[in-house]
Amino acid sequence: MRELIESILSDAKRRGATFADLRVQEGDGTSVSVEDGRADKVYSASHSGAGLRVLVNGAWGFAPTNTVTPEELQRCLDDALSMAKAAAGHVSEPGMVAEIEPVEATVQATAEIDPREVSLADRVKRIVEIEQVVRERDDRIVNARASYGDGAGSLIIANTFGTWIEQQSIRCSVRVAATAQSGDIRQFATESEARPGGYEIASNIDPEAWAGAVADRALALLDAVPAPAGTIDVIIDPRVCGLLAHEAFGHNAEADAVWAGESILAGREGQQVCSPLVTIADDPSLKNLNGSFVYDHEGVPAQRHDIIVDGILVGYLHSLQTAARLGVRPNGSARAEDHQSEPIVRMSNTFIDAGDATLEEIIADTKRGLLLKGGYWGYVFTARGQFTCNVENAWEIRDGKLGQHYRNASFAGLTLEMLSRVDAVANEISFDLGGTCGKNGQGMPVDAGGPYLRIRDVVMGGQQQAGSGQ
Amino acid sequence: MSELLDLAQAAVEAAQAAGADFCDAYCSDSTDISVEVEKSSITSCSTIRDQGLSVRAFVNGGQGFAMVQQLTLEDARAIGRRAVELARVAHPDPDFVRLPDPTEAPEVPELFDEEMAGLDAGCFVDWCLRGVEEARAVASDAIVQGGAGVGWGDSALASSTGVAISKRGSSAGLSFFVIIPRGDDIGTYFEQDMARRMADLEIGGVGEKAAREALRQLGSRPVPTARVPLILGPLAAMSLIGAVIGAADADSIQRNRSWLIGREGQQIASEVLTVREEPLVPAGMRSSAYDGEGVARTPRALIDGGILTTYLHNSYTAFKAGVQPTGHASRGGYGSSVGVGVSNLQVQPGEKTEAELISEVDNGIYVSYAGISPNSVNGEVSTTLDFGFRIENGECTAPISTTLIGSTGEELLTNIDAISSDYREEPGMILPSIRIRDIQIASEG
Structure with a gap:
């Protein structure tokens, strides 16, 4: 295989490519879905193929195949060169790559228990146990769902710099969801554990504590009332903080957006862009998080990237191309969903760093506000820096004490304005937002986190006018 | 196209032979060509051919599903058998009754356009250049992202109840996201057009509309x-x-x-x-x-x-x-x-x-x-x-x-x-x- 791949890359250079890379991937995955007490859906999928990318006269050409044979790889080369040449005469912003030292490495998967060595019947039994806890928690639980997934695969990354990396990977995930109903009110909560690792991710779960807590959250929401609308101070929990770090801020730090004029951070390196209490980083080298990896998909070693230090913008997330365009060193942030996708700049484990306050101090110091817990979803328009985050819970804070429980509220704003209004940051962080981030049609495993922190004057999109008696 | 249906039917037969109460198989073979625009420049072209086949098999109502990204007879049969293995592990589902019988439907015309499927990357380069020009004619400082492309392909569906359907389709489109920075202010908007036949596609005006709306968003x-x-x-x-x-x-x-x-x-x-x-x-x-x-x-x-x-x-x-x-x-x-x-x-x-x-x-x-x-x-x-x-x-x-x-x-x-x-x-x-x-x-x- 190595001889074949290196020969294709040599051919690419001989035929005019200034750079080429090839990823060869194969893997198998299994998933089990449980609902209403039955594991009635058991799925498996086999993925395989290669993606070849070439850079010719400043234009990129890309062609993948699902069949890794000499003939098919040769066809990919012909197609990729033909694609690049079709674009090459019309490029006003030439593509480029930063030169990197070639890497020769083999990466083994880290799994205590290889899921392929656990019988499928046992995997089914485990996820049924987890769903059962939710379903039997309370009569008001009207739907319980759980799913288990695992995948094992290999990835070869090779390029014309001479990089040759063989990475094995094993991932595992467990998800659970609860729907509770009382009268006409129906509420929902969900939780997941997903990261690189083996079956231990499922077997180490304490179903009663972990899945039971999800059911309890859905039940508690039945007694919550619709959230208020208007501008108010908020304290956000680590999960909402992760959502803010990833959605509101992180996408703006992706250097492809910065270069393209599609980020509010463009041209602001070295400037104070938000509160000095805010430090933000992205770190794929952290162990056992959903966005962790050893090499990115261009063969650059994973490393911590500081983005904001004490409120000052210090850097972005880079691919080989964005590093060359902005004149810096690549920092290992390019990943591709599969062999049919090109590597693009992606976040990994993104977080706001800890401060020095305690949550209790921050709440006690808040005269009127909301404590927001549980991030559902978020999105951002990076060019405008306008983001939205949706949260599961809010609790009223009056004179330093927690009060009324509210449900389902979004907050929104302009990212840098909002981060400038951060005035208290708690001293512990956690990562609780393992999931899949979508960008340019590609899904990628990521994680995010942070501490509790307080932001002044945040616009909340609730159903009740503030002060209307709710 | 009938080769795809043959493969789907072979997968169904393999699943039935392995003991499926009911089963169906779906496979497709598609090609996409696209051109990308970043910072108002053409940056890349790609051509992606994708093939795959999947089988759903039911045993006592429990569902097994298996998928492979290959289109060979050997793979089709193996995936049929694999789906049944998985269905046997799944819990029985008494709510499952059966898969549907074949039904008759009128053919929907013009879902595939030969002319569209014959377009090459150079054509989409031209569409993108036109979109960028239009946006810049509205605002010379407009920054354009987006692209254009086409996709076409065949698919087939077969089931143990006798469903046997082949389809062919195509679609092409272009979309642009325009950014107009003015000092500390910024206006952005997007526009797109997609169609299954060339006659329905309006290539001109997409970049212009996106830029005009982006201008309106300033302030x-x-x-x-x-x-x-x-x-x-x-x-x-x-x-x-x-x-x-x-x-x-x-x-x-x-x-x-x-x-x-x-x-x-x-x-x-x-x-x-x-x-x-x-x-x-x-x-x-x-x-x-x-x-x-x-x-x-x-x-x-x-x-x-x-x-x-x-x-x-x-x-x-x-x-x-x-x-x-x-x-x-x-x-x-x-x-x-x-x-x-x-x-x-x-x-x-x-x-x-x-x-x-x-x-x-x-x-x-x-x-x-x-x-x-x-x-x-x-x-x-x-x-x-x-x-x-x-x-x-x-x-x-x-x-x-x-x-x-x-x-x-x-x-x-x-x-x-x-x-x-x-x-x-x-x-x-x-x-x-x-x-x-x-x-x-x-x-x-």
Whole structure:
């Protein structure tokens, strides 16, 4: 295989490519879905193929195949060169790559228990146990769902710099969801554990504590009332903080957006862009998080990237191309969903760093506000820096004490304005937002986190006018 | 094309031989060519050929699903057998009755355009260059991102009940996102066009429209927090309607996780709202004669004068409920099993133009685009109105910034008081604007 791949890359250079890379991937995955007490859906999928990318006269050409044979790889080369040449005469912003030292490495998967060595019947039994806890928690639980997934695969990354990396990977995930109903009110909560690792991710779960807590959250929401609308101070929990770090801020730090004029951070390196209490980083080298990896998909070693230090913008997330365009060193942030996708700049484990306050101090110091817990979803328009985050819970804070429980509220704003209004940051962080981030049609495993922190004057999109008696 | 059907049938036969009570197989072979624009420059071209096959097998109602990204006879048979192995591990499901029998449906013409499938990368380079030029003619400092491309392919579906369907389709399109920076201010917007046949595709004007709207977004400002009428433009209206229809998924209803439980046949919206599904429109973007299980799709009103006429059924949910499948089984490709989905949606236009509806509003919001999607379980909505304008004394004035709504699907639907007579038309789809009275918004104003 190595001889074949290196020969294709040599051919690419001989035929005019200034750079080429090839990823060869194969893997198998299994998933089990449980609902209403039955594991009635058991799925498996086999993925395989290669993606070849070439850079010719400043234009990129890309062609993948699902069949890794000499003939098919040769066809990919012909197609990729033909694609690049079709674009090459019309490029006003030439593509480029930063030169990197070639890497020769083999990466083994880290799994205590290889899921392929656990019988499928046992995997089914485990996820049924987890769903059962939710379903039997309370009569008001009207739907319980759980799913288990695992995948094992290999990835070869090779390029014309001479990089040759063989990475094995094993991932595992467990998800659970609860729907509770009382009268006409129906509420929902969900939780997941997903990261690189083996079956231990499922077997180490304490179903009663972990899945039971999800059911309890859905039940508690039945007694919550619709959230208020208007501008108010908020304290956000680590999960909402992760959502803010990833959605509101992180996408703006992706250097492809910065270069393209599609980020509010463009041209602001070295400037104070938000509160000095805010430090933000992205770190794929952290162990056992959903966005962790050893090499990115261009063969650059994973490393911590500081983005904001004490409120000052210090850097972005880079691919080989964005590093060359902005004149810096690549920092290992390019990943591709599969062999049919090109590597693009992606976040990994993104977080706001800890401060020095305690949550209790921050709440006690808040005269009127909301404590927001549980991030559902978020999105951002990076060019405008306008983001939205949706949260599961809010609790009223009056004179330093927690009060009324509210449900389902979004907050929104302009990212840098909002981060400038951060005035208290708690001293512990956690990562609780393992999931899949979508960008340019590609899904990628990521994680995010942070501490509790307080932001002044945040616009909340609730159903009740503030002060209307709710 | 018949080779694909042969493969699907071979997979079905292998699954039956391995002991499947029921099974179906789907496979596809597609090609996509696309050109990308970043920072107003052509940057890359790609050509992607994708092939794969999947099998669903049922044993005592338990479902096994297996997929492979290959199209060989050997793989097809192996995947058929693998699906049965998985189905034997799955728990029996007494609610599963059977897969549907074959049905007859009229052919939907012009879903494949030979001319479109023959386009090369150079053509899409030209479309992109034109889009960039148009945007820059509107604003010389416009930054354009986006691209253009085409996709075409064949697919086949076979089942143990005798379903045997082959399809061929094509579509092409272009989309641009335009950024206009002016000092500390920035205006952005997007536009796109897609079609299944060249005659329906309007290549000119996409870049220009995106740039003109981006210019209009400059100078955005907050509005007062209040209860006001909203006018949802065509794209915002369709996001709401699409999400409401999606919540009528019978599986979610039967499993107690939809806010539309118990609402079939009931008034869920204002009487002015009628939404039809038209699956058989020639060259419609979402047209198809059959659903993802081979059941004939039928034109019908899904919301008729505000009444939800039916839940959306695939064969599993229909037979479980003791009704006939409604033709709403959907497949996202060979990589996914069967869910529920609709084809082309057409909202019945009203009596007054969008401009007349706006002119009747003293103080409100016009929403150009927002993902107004009620939470599928509880129906609650709390989200940002991403692009829009304040309406003052019957006219759109300043663009809005950081403005959210808090509402419910029920309130939004019930409070609809008018549908516009003019509309945006996509192949197969009719998207008018919708006016909704008295909705809570929050902003910094």
